Amino acid sequence: MTPSSASPAGPAQENQQSPRTRRSRNPRRLVLRRVLLGAGIAVLLLAICGGWLAFRAVQIKQNLESAMVLLPALQEQVTARDLPAAGMTLDDVERHTTDARTAGTDPLWKAAGILPLIGANFSAISEVTVSADDVVNRAVAPMLDKVETLDWDALTPANGRVDVAPLAGIAPTLASAATTVQLSYDRLDGIDNTRLLPQVAGPLQQAVGELDDVRAPLNSASRAAQLLPAMMGADGPRNYLVLVQNSAETRATGGISGALAVLTADDGRIALTDQGSSSEMGKFDPPVEVDTEQEQIYSYRMGAYIQSVNLTPDFPTAAQTAKTMWEERHEGSRIDGVIALDPVVLANILRATGPVELGTFDDPEVDALLAETELPTALDSTNVVPTLLSDVYAQIEEPALQDEYFAAVAGKVFGALAGGQGDSEQLVEALVTSSDQGRLYLWSAAPAEQELIARTGIAGAATGPMVGGASFGVYFNDGTGAKMDYYVRRTVQLLRECSDDGYSQYTVRVTLANSAPADAATSLPAYVTGAGAFGVAPGRVQTNTVAYGPAQSLLQTARLNGKDIPLGSFAHGNRPVGVLTTELGPGDTATIEMDFTKVVQENEPALDVTPTVQDPADVVLPLESTGACA
Numbered sequence: 001m002t003p004s005s006a007s008p009a010g011p012a013q014e015n016q017q018s019p020r021t022r023r024s025r026n027p028r029r030l031v032l033r034r035v036l037l038g039a040g041i042a043v044l045l046l047a048i049c050g051g052w053l054a055f056r057a058v059q060i061k062q063n064l065e066s067a068m069v070l071l072p073a074l075q076e077q078v079t080a081r082d083l084p085a086a087g088m089t090l091d092d093v094e095r096h097t098t099d100a101r102t103a104g105t106d107p108l109w110k111a112a113g114i115l116p117l118i119g120a121n122f123s124a125i126s127e128v129t130v131s132a133d134d135v136v137n138r139a140v141a142p143m144l145d146k147v148e149t150l151d152w153d154a155l156t157p158a159n160g161r162v163d164v165a166p167l168a169g170i171a172p173t174l175a176s177a178a179t180t181v182q183l184s185y186d187r188l189d190g191i192d193n194t195r196l197l198p199q200v201a202g203p204l205q206q207a208v209g210e211l212d213d214v215r216a217p218l219n220s221a222s223r224a225a226q227l228l229p230a231m232m233g234a235d236g237p238r239n240y241l242v243l244v245q246n247s248a249e250t251r252a253t254g255g256i257s258g259a260l261a262v263l264t265a266d267d268g269r270i271a272l273t274d275q276g277s278s279s280e281m282g283k284f285d286p287p288v289e290v291d292t293e294q295e296q297i298y299s300y301r302m303g304a305y306i307q308s309v310n311l312t313p314d315f316p317t318a319a320q321t322a323k324t325m326w327e328e329r330h331e332g333s334r335i336d337g338v339i340a341l342d343p344v345v346l347a348n349i350l351r352a353t354g355p356v357e358l359g360t361f362d363d364p365e366v367d368a369l370l371a372e373t374e375l376p377t378a379l380d381s382t383n384v385v386p387t388l389l390s391d392v393y394a395q396i397e398e399p400a401l402q403d404e405y406f407a408a409v410a411g412k413v414f415g416a417l418a419g420g421q422g423d424s425e426q427l428v429e430a431l432v433t434s435s436d437q438g439r440l441y442l443w444s445a446a447p448a449e450q451e452l453i454a455r456t457g458i459a460g461a462a463t464g465p466m467v468g469g470a471s472f473g474v475y476f477n478d479g480t481g482a483k484m485d486y487y488v489r490r491t492v493q494l495l496r497e498c499s500d501d502g503y504s505q506y507t508v509r510v511t512l513a514n515s516a517p518a519d520a521a522t523s524l525p526a527y528v529t530g531a532g533a534f535g536v537a538p539g540r541v542q543t544n545t546v547a548y549g550p551a552q553s554l555l556q557t558a559r560l561n562g563k564d565i566p567l568g569s570f571a572h573g574n575r576p577v578g579v580l581t582t583e584l585g586p587g588d589t590a591t592i593e594m595d596f597t598k599v600v601q602e603n604e605p606a607l608d609v610t611p612t613v614q615d616p617a618d619v620v621l622p623l624e625s626t627g628a629c630a
Helices: 011-013 019-024 028-078 083-103 107-114 117-147 165-189 199-229 293-300 306-311 317-330 342-353 364-371 384-395 399-418 426-434 445-451
Strands: 238-246 256-266 269-277 337-341 441-444 471-478 490-496 503-513 541-549 555-562 568-572 575-584 589-600 604-611 624-627
Touching: 028 083, 028 107, 028 117, 028 269, 083 117, 107 117, 117 165, 117 199, 165 199, 199 445, 256 306, 256 317, 269 399, 293 568, 293 624, 306 317, 317 337, 317 445, 337 568, 342 384, 364 399, 384 399, 441 445, 471 490, 471 503, 490 604, 503 541, 503 575, 541 568, 541 604, 555 575, 575 589
Parallel strands: 238 337, 471 604, 490 624
Antiparallel strands: 238 256, 256 269, 337 441, 471 541, 490 503, 503 589, 541 575, 555 589, 568 575
């Protein structure tokens, strides 16, 4: 038999297989090899990803920094109206923010946002790049395009008229820009920076702060562009009652409304069409109906005398009451809005217009009387306040003639404005300054317009959407029945003590000092001292100090010169209200303290104070904090 050429291998032959063949069939070694290979690939991918993310991070940083460097130059060019140069600078800014956004929204960068521990930093940076690009391309660029076509001279009064068409044309652009900035602010402010690295949290907070600085004036400009055309009579004549507040006799919004005027706006043309004094209006019996809650705090006088409509700090209430009173006394008249201002507003305006020659007042009796006085023949920013709040009382004894002089002076200043006297930019600055000081208020009878006004500081609302968070108010009402508040000096300060339970206690501290001369009872005119007609001895000053706490807080205790004292406790809306009365002789000082508890620690407190003859910077003192918030 021939042996088979393919006989089975025996044990010896099996042992002769190569070591490589045996290793390749070992499962554990095969798995280990694959794991090592996978890990190597993963490390390589991580290195590539890390390098790419680092590259993108450098791109973002460099582009955002380059854009920030260009912004001051852009602002200077726009201010100087060098619009061609501003356009080129803006092109560079847009290029940098677009490149930063491209890097910050790169798919790999976005994916890194889901990583544990560090992912929030990638997401936050993405949001910053998107917001920066949105603000530049959707807010700054469209506004610059409009500025290039805007006729600035048309916004300056000429021959008694302001062309409001350019404002109407830019209104949609401003509204869109304001919305973009507000959305960007909300997006960045909503990021939890406690999860971020300091290198990310710091720039994020800076961006939030800068957007916050921009959004307020931009929102104001947007509302102004929406409001002014119609309010200036673009759609038909408008009549505005002007309350000229006299700070020598305080009221919560500034001062007693001794002088009254009516301005008519028609197609941008402004004219003084009527004027009068509060004494001519007399007493309203029965009183005009007012909010019962406020009447309990400020008495029936709110609805009985136009001089007292602003005993309340809520200007919408005061304005509506004044409108009703004027229309009732002037049959057939229609008031479409109410404006309130004080002599410091006139001083601010006179800085823009320059001196205004008074000349004659078209009233022979007033002209004859003024000829016998030493009152100035021209008013400027330096003499208008002492003239209206002090000198006029020393030289004109008849109250009705004093009010006529007030109204006539206001008419002369308005005439200078309407005639185009002065610089328009300085005028806008004067009005903004007056609003910031709380000396300028506006109310519209048109609901849609008032809704826009209500979101601004010139609304003067004591309750509502503008009053939220830790908002306090300190207001003063004269109880002397005279003009002695010209001599009162005040300071107001908030003292905060924080606890660990999320609530704070605030103390409102108010000091009042009577700086009248020691012989005020005899050296000052009877009309200034009141001559004791309302139960306050000549030379002394009686003041009702009204303090508002934040919504839902509690009014607890009060002290006068360190001693506990009972106080009147009320509510206005959902805000607690405390009222204390003081009476000071010449040289006397009083310190009032009212405590408010259960105040939620959500934000820094806001403090609204009655504007007086003093500079607000001298009245409102810095916040002092103790306890957990120190």
